[in-house]
Amino acid sequence: MSQETIMSRRDALKLGFVGAGAAMLSASQAMAAAPTEKDVKFDEEYDVIVIGSGFAGLAAAAKSAERGYKVLILEKMGRVGGNSVINGGGMAIPNNPLQKKYGIEDSNEKFYADCLKAGLGINHVEMLELIAKRAFDAFDFAVKCGAQFQDDKPPLQFGGHSVARSVVTKNASGSGIIQPMAAFVEKLPGCKLVTRAKMDDFVMSNDGTTVIGVTARINYRFDNKLYSDDIENKTGEKKVYRAKKGVILASGGFAMDKMFRKMQDPRIPDDADTTNHDGATAGALLKAFQIGALPVHIDWIQQGPWASPDERGFGTSPHVTQGGTFKYGISVDVRNGKRFMNEMADRKTRADAQYVILRQDPKAYPVSLGTYNSFDQNVIETLDKALASGVMKKFDTLDALAANYKIPADALKATVKKYNEDVKNSVVDEFKKQTLPEIYGKEAIEMKGPFYASRQMPKPHHTMGGLKINTKAQVISANTNKPIPGFFAAGEVTGGTHGASRLGSCAITDCLVCGMVAGENI
Template sequence: MKKMQKLFALALISVMALGAFGCGAKEETPENPSAEGIFTPGTYTAEETGHNGPVKVTVTVTENEIEKIEVDAAEETPAIAEPAIDGIIDDILASQGLGVDAVTGATVSSNAVIAAVTAALKEAGADIEALKQIKVEKEKTEVSDKEADIVIIGAGGAGMSAAVEAASAGKSVIIVEKMPIVGGNTNRATGGINASETSIQETEGIEDSTDTYYDDTFKGGKEENDPELLRVMVENSASAVDWLNELGAGLTRVSLSGGATNPRIHTPADGSAVGPVVVEVLQNRLKELGVEILMETTVTKILEEEGQATGVEAATIDGSTFLIKADAVIIAAGGFGANSDMVESFRPDLVGFSTTNHAGATGDGIELGQAVNAALDDIEHIQIHPTTDPESGYMFTEGLRGDGAILLNTEGKRFTDELLTRDVVSANILKQTGGIAYLVTNEVMKEENAALAGYIKKGYAVECETLKDVAEAIGAEEAAVTETMSKYLDAVTSGTDEEFGRTHLTQSLEEGPYYILKVTPGIHHTMGGLKIDTETHVINVDGEIIKGLYAAGEVTGGVHGANRIGGNAMTDIIVFGRIAGQTAVNELNR
């Protein structure tokens, strides 16, 4: 991961800060040698823990001015943390105060920066409470109407893929994104992208076929998938991986995930999370193409003339409204997994569940589509992911189970084939005491899987040297854990899991140290949404195409049926995002 190091310089004198602290002089003390200044001049450093690792700040102050702030957040995800850090530091320098808020979607990284700057300024002798009262005064945004060939709602994986295709074909594109960072739920994709008959599988000697991929996904979706949409996804999956790799994604590792007959989930070479990598390469390509992205801007209405989409009405974060006139509109605003009211309206049985979704996944695109008479498809199908952190909702990749992890309950026993589909594994976990289970991994897996190493570093895993320690960690009897692990070793050795029928037995887990992750199911993916055809046209309630309106990604329904196979979300957003961009371009050229 590229090292992020931001250097910011203040260009104006801090009149606001001087006024905020009044006229009284400070009492000179050994700790505060500057009797009249706000700060003790100098350079101060502090460090806090971010999302992925340490966030270090270096703050330089004069007597009355925060002059410079450097942030070293090398382990944070660039696409998520970088814009958040930029904004926070800009606000601190502009206001000369600490009355700044964390950036939604990058809360952990934001809070780490704010806390570290606060610690550094405290060491500089500042009155922290007074600084917290000073907020940046932002002028109301001046907006004017815009025009483009294509306007895209949402800067997640689907929206950015559509934009890359359209802009590469020479069309002018504007993306409207309501969040302060790009990526949406794609930022949180931890597994990989499913694809069949790829050159990477061939190199690895993996036999797979598009028909097998289709059959696995149709079966996993309880045969409620739209067959035509599914066929388009699987047949374009290999080219989707090639396309991402041409952009620099480096998806060269193939492993197994739940519901797959053969290894077909493609990940970065070190097994790290796929989402941030995809977001970064797409964002970089959009910068090269000069595509305009309007951040913290919400689409409030799709414009129509004589039944055809002609653009959007949008509002900035301060409420300023404007129009974007366009000949084509692509909805790629994601699902509604973070909108508990919407989830519960379709699935009352999911009341109270945590979510793995980012804060912006509230179903806006679905509502915008409905307002122009769009039909819905599979809207009641909502997936829960089996392995999320019970406290934070943080999701642990399905790749851990594919790479060899097993699940134990609080009694220290296995209770399922860990590689069954997500809905089945989730249901089996919920049947256990407290609806809790424990993923068991070890040092061998840690060395082979960067995602697991990351979970351990972030403190999600409990390290256990022996099986006795494992038993203590999960509250089970040592004899029960020992017996379970012995049976599993026998299964791996013999190649037959007589208890639960797991067919891919890749790790014996016979040696420690062990790393234990406590898990429970959480709301993860909404399979239903706007009804589309194979060219991504949005279909209305009368079964007709809405001219000029397209949709791709989690905002749509039909692709996954009643249950999504792990690794297929990335395939969905890239395949159909690209098709949306291509279709819009082709129809504009007619």
């Protein structure tokens, strides 16, 4: 990449956007104003334009269309759903009926406490209050759109949550929400969804204060390079769209944007695998910054501690660890056979513990192990797939497991023995993991063969930062600290809600709630 393409640090400081990413743009690009009404000729006119077709975008579009608005959804990729369609399908809902059915006590206050602990206390609490208040509304709306959830088993307890509060789609995937919701949206009068349609810029009112539309390219062909929204990619036919009521940005996070993520966290290698789809890039976010949107927590990038080096992307590993080897089993350092973390802590705590090992020896991938008799039904349903892919392996004895991963066998057996004793005696171990009793009233489950194991490696998963929005999903201006007229946002493109690290299964709740709120308020 030429020197002209990369803005100098001095130029970035002049713009005040070093932490927000203008450092990766040329000075002329970053300083170029968005086009105004006098600069363009509109090809088509809609009431509402939504950028992105994941949980947040589809919820926003549906709520807007239900109010009688004419809605256009622009999705830059060739398929609908973004990261949402490959999401694990878990949705955190405090005080849900399934909890009451199984005698699980919960409260919004417990939910806030859990989120604040994981987020290191830097969460914007008013946003947590919003998603807790509207969580069941969002669930009901997803069901109205055709989503189906597992209702014949207890809710799941994801890492960092103090109680089980997460319901899961029947297919244990975000596609269980996205596919029916996309079909629901496309049947709504006046609602149009276009794929391979990349938003290039916002169109502002002539006085530069209000978002009134977007420029875009139709039949765009995404090309994932080092800088994922490559400025040299000129594919597609240019279009200009007016939005009479406003624009809702739901373009997602940027964990696949190798250049931008490295600007925020230089420790992330260019070739680091992620759990995200290829189109999870920063282009739309940067355009929002250029029109004055306030950035929040941009350099907090969450790593998924349940990912594996033995498969690409999200894969099956999170399913077999979350309700299996992490929840009821253990993770060990392969160099000494000892546990090194609370396997049910929040994601940041676990990923940080894994990185202590991997930064000392990049090939010493920690191993997570457990036994079949303790696995949740979701794990059992995924087990054959995980075994066939080689992500998970089965061993009759601990000696065989230790030999495969080159773990000191005697040390591993001692670790398992101590863990079983702690479980049997209801001992809270040194890592403060809830080992016993199993929260649904089962008897204590000891680890005994056959054993199932997989290697773990953190992968960039969720970009915590983004645009600051208020509880009406209005984007806040960095210049005035007030909402930018005509501009709303929802989902992972926003920041602040989850602080330093999001708890698992809170993404669907956040995206659906804030998408709905944007559609209700625009």
